[in-house]
Amino acid sequence: MSNKAIITSALPYANGEIHLGHVASTYLPADITTRYLKLKGVEAYYICASDDFGTPILLQAEREKKSPEEYVKFWNKRDYDDFAAFGIKFDFFYRTSSPENVEFVQNVFKKLNKNNHIYEKEIVQFYCQFDKKFLPDRYVIGTCPHCKAEDQYSDLCEKCGRVPEEIENPRCSICKNPPIKEKTKHYFFKLTNFVENLNEWLENSPHLQKDVKKYVQNWIQDGLVDWDITRDITWGVTIPLEDAKDQVFYGWFDNHLAYISSTIKFLKDKGLDGKAFWNLADIYHFIGKDIVYHHYLFLPAMRIGIEKEYKLPDYIPTRGHLMLQSKKISKSRNWYIGLRDFLTLYPADYLRFYLALITPYSQDDLNFDWDEFAARINSELIGNLGNFVNRALGFTQKSFAGVVPSKDEFDDIDKEAEDKIKNLSYSVGELLAQNNIDRALKKILEFSANFNQYFQHKEPWKNGKGTNNCVYLSVNAARSIAIALFPFLPESAEKIWEQLNLKDKVYEQKWDSISELGIKPNHKLGAISPLFKKVEESEIKSYKAKLGA
Numbered sequence: 151m152s153n154k155a156i157i158t159s160a161l162p163y164a165n166g167e168i169h170l171g172h173v174a175s176t177y178l179p180a181d182i183t184t185r186y187l188k189l190k191g192v193e194a195y196y197i198c199a200s201d202d203f204g205t206p207i208l209l210q211a212e213r214e215k216k217s218p219e220e221y222v223k224f225w226n227k228r229d230y231d232d233f234a235a236f237g238i239k240f241d242f243f244y245r246t247s248s249p250e251n252v253e254f255v256q257n258v259f260k261k262l263n264k265n266n267h268i269y270e271k272e273i274v275q276f277y278c279q280f281d282k283k284f285l286p287d288r289y290v291i292g293t294c295p296h297c298k299a300e301d302q303y304s305d306l307c308e309k310c311g312r313v314p315e316e317i318e319n320p321r322c323s324i325c326k327n328p329p330i331k332e333k334t335k336h337y338f339f340k341l342t343n344f345v346e347n348l349n350e351w352l353e354n355s356p357h358l359q360k361d362v363k364k365y366v367q368n369w370i371q372d373g374l375v376d377w378d379i380t381r382d383i384t385w386g387v388t389i390p391l392e393d394a395k396d397q398v399f400y401g402w403f404d405n406h407l408a409y410i411s412s413t414i415k416f417l418k419d420k421g422l423d424g425k426a427f428w429n430l431a432d433i434y435h436f437i438g439k440d441i442v443y444h445h446y447l448f449l450p451a452m453r454i455g456i457e458k459e460y461k462l463p464d465y466i467p468t469r470g471h472l473m474l475q476s477k478k479i480s481k482s483r484n485w486y487i488g489l490r491d492f493l494t495l496y497p498a499d500y501l502r503f504y505l506a507l508i509t510p511y512s513q514d515d516l517n518f519d520w521d522e523f524a525a526r527i528n529s530e531l532i533g534n535l536g537n538f539v540n541r542a543l544g545f546t547q548k549s550f551a552g553v554v555p556s557k558d559e560f561d562d563i564d565k566e567a568e569d570k571i572k573n574l575s576y577s578v579g580e581l582l583a584q585n586n587i588d589r590a591l592k593k594i595l596e597f598s599a600n601f602n603q604y605f606q607h608k609e610p611w612k613n614g615k616g617t618n619n620c621v622y623l624s625v626n627a628a629r630s631i632a633i634a635l636f637p638f639l640p641e642s643a644e645k646i647w648e649q650l651n652l653k654d655k656v657y658e659q660k661w662d663s664i665s666e667l668g669i670k671p672n673h674k675l676g677a678i679s680p681l682f683k684k685v686e687e688s689e690i691k692s693y694k695a696k697l698g699a
Contacts, residue, residue: 151583154431155194157184158409160441161201161246164225165210168232168489170518171479174505175469179587180436181238182506183467185637186582189661195241197416199408200226202247204401205287205305208385209323218385222247232489237498237640242416246408254411255404256390261456267340268379270393275382276304277332278322284382285322285329287400292317305402311440315375336380337389339403344451345370351450357465361513362439366446377448379403406449409435410460425460433463439470439513467585470515472505475697487518487697495693496527496685499639503531506638507592511585520694524685535598536682538605539631542624543649545610547678554625555618556671564619567604568667570597571623571630575664578634587638594634601627625650625675626667632656633664642681651676 159180162168180196187194202222211221222245230243245251262268276285283289287305294300294307295318302308304317322329348370352363379400380389386398414424437445450462472479479486492501504523507530508516546552560568574597581590601624608620629650636643636656647656651674 159436164200164222174472199244276329552675
């Protein structure tokens with residue numbers, strides 16, 4: 151592990167509200183990882199931006215009779231505000247339409263062109279006679295030639311994750327009429343130049359997921375196709391060539407370059423050398439499985455093509471899609487839950503807890519289920535973790551006037567409890583370092599459950615021998631939980647910290663201090679109150695009915 155890290159996550163399209171499916175696979179795992187790394191003493195920065203360019207943006211802006219600039223400005227702020235309400239703490243949230251990114255993208259193109267990785271070719275492009283325009287990407291829908299899924303965009307099949315060379319049964323997404331074909335000149339990136347380089351990178355990147363690597367290696371073996379990076383639209387990064395002055399780059403050429411350009415902008419404003427920092431840091435790109443093709447092929451090939459001026463990613467944590475009540479999330483079919491709407495119902499930490507608990511480090515899809523959400527919150531967050539913290543601190547307040555008692559000589563059960571505290575930072579930290587956030591959270595719950603059993607076994611309410619030790623160790627266990635829990639549930643961790651009445655802030659602690667007995671005898675606790683409120687069955691029935699589940 152480096153002492154520096156840059157964490158990014160797939161850029162949210164600036165064309166609609168953030169829903170639960172967005173945050174589960176990318177933004178929440180990235181946020182948890184960043185918070186953990188900072189507690190570990192790593193100089194870590196979480197960088198993101200709104201993805202402002204491309205045909206989806208232009209198409210939706212046209213429908214709403216707005217300029218693209220007006221449209222993306224609104225969604226950039228709306229998305230940032232929704233992320234912030236969910237506890238996603240970016241160090242910097244920028245935009246791909248920034249002057250810094252536009253200049254950076256054009257410079258990368260010039261370098262790729264100079265290095266003979268770009269060529270021009272006349273192509274036949276879909277053209278709508280009714281709308282009088284060329285139809286790139288999401289202006290065309292049809293059947294995926296690979297998996298035969300219908301109603302897929304021409305630039306990405308959302309079912310199999312591949313980029314079709316040419317969509318079957320094409321239709322204009324505006325008027326639904328079949329398009330004709332017209333000739334135009336486009337620029338292509340020679341992805342086929344990088345077969346050997348990509349295979350070498352995959353083989354020599356130990357932190358990339360094995361199942362995803364195998365997936366991509368099979369694609370390479372099947373044969374790569376040079377990549378059309380030109381679009382005949384008005385909204386995008388203009389191609390810096392006289393012959394292409396009325397054309398722009400394909401959105402997937404420019405958007406991932408914003409990982410770098412936004413980082414450089416942020417670090418420059420802090421007085422740091424962005425390029426030097428990037429190349430010394432561990433680089434994380436958190437993504438969902440639908441954009442594996444872009445991040446495992448296009449992204450590394452482009453960085454290799456400019457002679458690795460900026461290092462390739464060390465980690466590309468890739469997770470599956472979130473289903474809703476076992477059905478695929480779909481905005482068009484109104485089968486989704488907006489993040490902002492959810493946060494009017496329950497605290498952000500309830501959703502963070504549930505999603506972190508059910509999201510494995512794999513491409514397997516996961517499922518948001520209202521009944522399971524209620525059961526997990528009530529039994530595991532409240533009945534286990536919340537119950538232990540409240541009973542430990544509440545008993546200290548009631549029986550010892552909130553003052554932590556002096557400890558006596560530990561018996562074997564006390565020593566076992568102490569060992570659990572001493573091992574917690576390593577056992578949870580090791581799993582977080584491996585991107586197993588679900589298993590790390592379960593380890594904290596296991597720790598809490600063990601201390602519930604310890605407290606029950608020692609029966610401090612009887613005020614017998616060992617009562618002081620039980621209270622002393624239990625209060626310290628609550629402190630350990632607060633720090634370990636902070637990456638997952640920052641607001642709840644801060645509440646525990648306040649009730650413990652400790653100096654500084656929980657996020658200012660060192661990760662390894664989780665395993666210290668940091669609260670000494672005679673320490674005075676603050677005001678104690680329950681951390682969480684039960685999720686009622688009647689509420690869940692109401693939400694399911696509203697959804698139509």
